[in-house]
Amino acid sequence: MPDLIDLNFLGHPGTIASYVLDSGDGLALVDTGPSSTLPALRAGLERLGYRLTDVRHLLLTHIHLDHAGAVGTLLARVPQARVYVHARGAGHLAAPERLMASAAQIYGDQMDALWGEMVPVPTERMTVLDGGETWRLGELEIRALYTPGHAVHHLAYHIGPDLFVGDVGGIRLEAAQSPRPPTPPPDIDLPAWASSTSLLRTVEARTLHLAHFGSYPHEAAHWDALEGAIQTDAAIVRRGLEAGDDSETITRTFTDALTRALNAQVPGLAQRFALACPPWMSVQGLTRYWKRLAVRQGSQP
Known part of the structure; x- marks a missing residue:
């Protein structure tokens, strides 16, 4: 069963989550959050009895700053860890300047407070995925699913009874809330999103894990509402x-x-x-x- 770590974005709980699993070969994190929330990630791991240096595997659903901004900083502090990312996002991890410049046009002088730094990731520390791959991390079997619509480089991860859906599964901050789509520029593609939700409906999993925010039953009602x-x-x-x-x-x-x-x-x-x-x-x-x-x-x- 994965543990949810609340990254307390801007001091507010229940906004951005990272998920941690013990693979038997170090910890696996699904999404790191931005560098601005790295102290909350470290504190969350410590509350679970872990240390940041226990992390070995970073599974990124996509490379938007609220999901992956901390990945380079974290890898610099944990030399044994590596990152898993879709092929169309890998280049932005290796050279994040364009991504950061694009974000700066939107957020201006709020960039540092919101997101913090984004450090380049060495290509040799990436496992580049297309979606459709299945592999083992220690005791865990991981299946990566290509799920565009929110972003062209979006992946979901199926791990046993759990399905980690990043942003393609929508934003749902409370069980009573119907999921809503996050549709920022530049990659929104409604037919691709419909294809992704159709695929995810078929996955044999019990629980959906959303970055924004929390874990919910994997049932048709969620996808219908989204x-x-x-x-x-x-x-x-x-x-x-x-x-x-x-x-x-x-x-x-x-x-x-x-x-x-x-x-x-x-x-x-x-x-x-x-x-x-x-x-x-x-x-x-x-x-x-x-x-x-x-x-x-x-x-x-």
Whole structure:
């Protein structure tokens, strides 16, 4: 059974999780979180009776900063560890400058407080995956599943009764909350996401583990709700674009609808949700998706 470590992002619990498993050949971590939460990761391991130097395997679902920002820093401190990453994300780990520059355009002078540093990862310490591989880490059998839609380099990991779904499984901060899709730029692909959820539905696992946030039964209701939310969110943005609304208006409409839906399920949840996935960022990703689709189809969104 994996243990959840709450990374207490920006001092707020229940926002970003890392999962730890004892492989019998050192610890395996599913996602590291950003470097800004590395002290919380270390403290979480210590509460479980481990040390940071016990880590041997870093399984990355994808290389966005909230999931993988700490990987290079952690590897520098733990020379015996190695990282597992999709082939389309490996280059950004080896040379993270473009990734960080892109993030800096969005977050500006908040970069350090939010994410901290991102240190390059030596290529010899990477195991590069395409999805579909199965291998053993000590006593654990790992199966990597290629699950694009949220990101082109996204993987899920099936380990015994457990399925680690990163962001493609949505954001669900409470059991009473329906999962919602995080849709930041630049890689949102709705048909690819639908294919990924169809694949994940078929996996024989008992428990879903979400980075944002927690563990839930692997059941059809989760995927049904997520797919419905993807369509709802995408439709709001598309209607705004078709009406000629500016980005500020679309974002306000989207945020209002999301806030009402979340707070109706769990009072006050919308504020916490915005830490895990700011609504304006989801609007940006869906806007980019619809505009790129329109260009490919030779029409207007």
